[in-house]
Amino acid sequence: VSCSGTLRRGTWGSLESNQQPCASQHTFSNPCATTTRSNGEKLCSLEDCIEGTGVYPRHGYIYSSLAGYVLKKNEGGQLPVISVVRETETQLLPNVGAIVTCKVTSINPRFAKVHILYVGSTPLKDRFKGTIRKEDVRATEKDKVETYKSFRLGDIVLAKVISLGDVQSNYLLTTAENELGVVVAHSEAGAQMVPISWCEMQCPRTHSKEFRKVARVQPEYLQA
Numbered sequence: 001v002s003c004s005g006t007l008r009r010g011t012w013g014s015l016e017s018n019q020q021p022c023a024s025q026h027t028f029s030n031p032c033a034t035t036t037r038s039n040g041e042k043l044c045s046l047e048d049c050i051e052g053t054g055v056y057p058r059h060g061y062i063y064s065s066l067a068g069y070v071l072k073k074n075e076g077g078q079l080p081v082i083s084v085v086r087e088t089e090t091q092l093l094p095n096v097g098a099i100v101t102c103k104v105t106s107i108n109p110r111f112a113k114v115h116i117l118y119v120g121s122t123p124l125k126d127r128f129k130g131t132i133r134k135e136d137v138r139a140t141e142k143d144k145v146e147t148y149k150s151f152r153l154g155d156i157v158l159a160k161v162i163s164l165g166d167v168q169s170n171y172l173l174t175t176a177e178n179e180l181g182v183v184v185a186h187s188e189a190g191a192q193m194v195p196i197s198w199c200e201m202q203c204p205r206t207h208s209k210e211f212r213k214v215a216r217v218q219p220e221y222l223q224a
Contacts, residue, residue, distance in 0.1 A: 052083030094161050104155045112151045129170040136174040149211035156184035158215045181215035
């Protein structure tokens with residue numbers, strides 16, 4: 001697969017900075033499906049989790065201090081943090097198969113690190129981290145992928161959750177579909193670039209070109 005071919009007008013859509021990609025055709029199940037039936041329910045051992053909000057430790061176990069949803073979140077430590085929140089405080093969380101909008105925060109030859117901003121069109125209250133590994137950037141010629149030619153710091157990327165990951169990597173994401181990849185990027189001159197192929201964007205100010213794994217944004221992925 002070469003990167004030399006140009007695209008017919010309208011094939012690759014661009015995304016304005018004040019627009020957010022969404023995936024309204026996808027449905028997302030609520031991963032916070034475990035509800036506590038009453039105050040004082042035993043949740044887990046202190047050896048398995050760290051207590052967060054809405055819980056209390058007692059005799060080596062963690063108990064709920066209110067009725068609501070059980071949330072587990074990895075925050076960079078060895079053990080996940082367990083909390084209980086009331087139904088009105090819950091939020092949509094990234095789930096396997098969900099389309100997410102994220103911002104690239106760091107890059108190395110093996111993967112790009114991102115912060116997940118949206119699940120579908122729903123903004124997240126908390127900051128969730130994700131990883132796009134080199135082998136998950138695109139579906140073809142995976143051995144030729146160069147992370148630095150796929151993403152840059154600050155890029156806004158549309159990706160799909162493929163795994164909840166672990167404490168170190170958090171959510172594992174993929175852009176290995178035509179509709180996934182970079183949707184907003186800025187050139188070194190500070191201008192928002194325009195997609196010109198599936199692997200290049202161009203600065204409208206200087207006309208310089210930069211490599212990216214470009215998303216072919218569909219109309220249903222855009223909202224004002």
